Amino acid sequence: MFLNELLSIYGLEPSDIKLHMAMGEKVKIEPLLAFTNGDFKTWQEGQRNAYFGRKYILSLIYLRNNEWLFGGVYSVNGCNQVSEKKFKYDTTLQAYGSDLIGRVVLYYEKNFRNNYLIAENHISNMQLIEILRDKFICDPFPGYANATISYEQLKQITITEENSWKTALSIVNGIYVITDISTGKLYIGKADGEEGLWQRWCYYASTGHGSNIDLIELLKNKSEDYKLNFQYTILEVIPKASNQEFINERETYWKDVFCTRKHGHNKN
Incomplete structure (x- = not known):
């Protein structure tokens, strides 16, 4: 038709x-x-x-x-x-x-x-x-290998608590990257809380910076709306059973790979 x-x-x-x-x-x-x-x-x-x-x-x-x-x-x-x-x-x-x-x-x-x-x-x-069977809210979770979303999409997903995203992100820890699409600079972070990636990304949705020192300074110097330039991607999924030392090692590995201490937004 x-x-x-x-x-x-x-x-x-x-x-x-x-x-x-x-x-x-x-x-x-x-x-x-x-x-x-x-x-x-x-x-x-x-x-x-x-x-x-x-x-x-x-x-x-x-x-x-x-x-x-x-x-x-x-x-x-x-x-x-x-x-x-x-x-x-x-x-x-x-x-x-x-x-x-x-x-x-x-x-x-x-x-x-x-x-x-x-x-x-x-x-x-x-x-x-x-x-569609129901009125559109957002696209369902596309799989860990394809989970790349903008700040606005992240905000919408967390506000509505879209079930497929919340379920998938809550059951795993992981390493993620935030890309500043206006400059190409990266921030590498880890999610190791009780609700895994979901908990960590919800915090980014509510604050824009996630208490990261460099991102706080960036939003302060630019504007709060600058967070609209942020894009969130899962780099590596880590099982909840993994110990803290392993998660820290994987975070360090990805920081070294992308040189985010020297060229990105990581301070340590």
């Missing part, structure tokens, strides 16, 4: 619709995080121009490469220009497809910059590929 077929079920005219391919400028998943936090409507209503020149906005939220999450159909009630490059819309979420919001995933190869599309020019190329 394609989006044009879905719209026909609800009796919506494509000529009444502006498609909003919702994607953050710096962080692509920014609107997705707003959606999972219940703030998408507010996020969407703030624009840099009067982009929504039709009766309805059909919101498609960037999920991952070429995949978009249905965010609902909104009526456009009005628009006010509040500054030179700031417009504030007044919208109302409509009942069209309300049971599918956050559940329908569409496939569409968007290889251009424009995020505000004339519906009739694109909807026949937007294919429905999945209907």
Whole structure:
């Protein structure tokens, strides 16, 4: 099924619709995080121009490469220009497809910059590929070898206590790396608490620095928002039964491998 077929079920005219391919400028998943936090409507209503020149906005939220999450159909009630490059819309979420919001995933190869599309020019190329059983919260845990997430994703996972992530991270200790994606500098750390990696990463989600001296200084000198540049990756999983000496040795090994005392954010 394609989006044009879905719209026909609800009796919506494509000529009444502006498609909003919702994607953050710096962080692509920014609107997705707003959606999972219940703030998408507010996020969407703030624009840099009067982009929504039709009766309805059909919101498609960037999920991952070429995949978009249905965010609902909104009526456009009005628009006010509040500054030179700031417009504030007044919208109302409509009942069209309300049971599918956050559940329908569409496939569409968007290889251009424009995020505000004339519906009739694109909807026949937007294919429905999945209907999730439950409303989307976050991607499930992808396995220890593929667990790389941004600070915003980490924040969302810990706030919602997403079950697959919490379970996987709680049952193991390990060595992790925090990458400052703006500079490439690394911080190597260990997780050896009662709840393993989950406990340690929850602390990063709440503080941004995890009480690490260099990261505290970095956020102080830059800004609290600088933590949005941090990316978290598991380097090595260590069984809970391992002794403390072994965990310390593995942490030292990875610090030596990446030279994080000399070129990164490790102080010792």
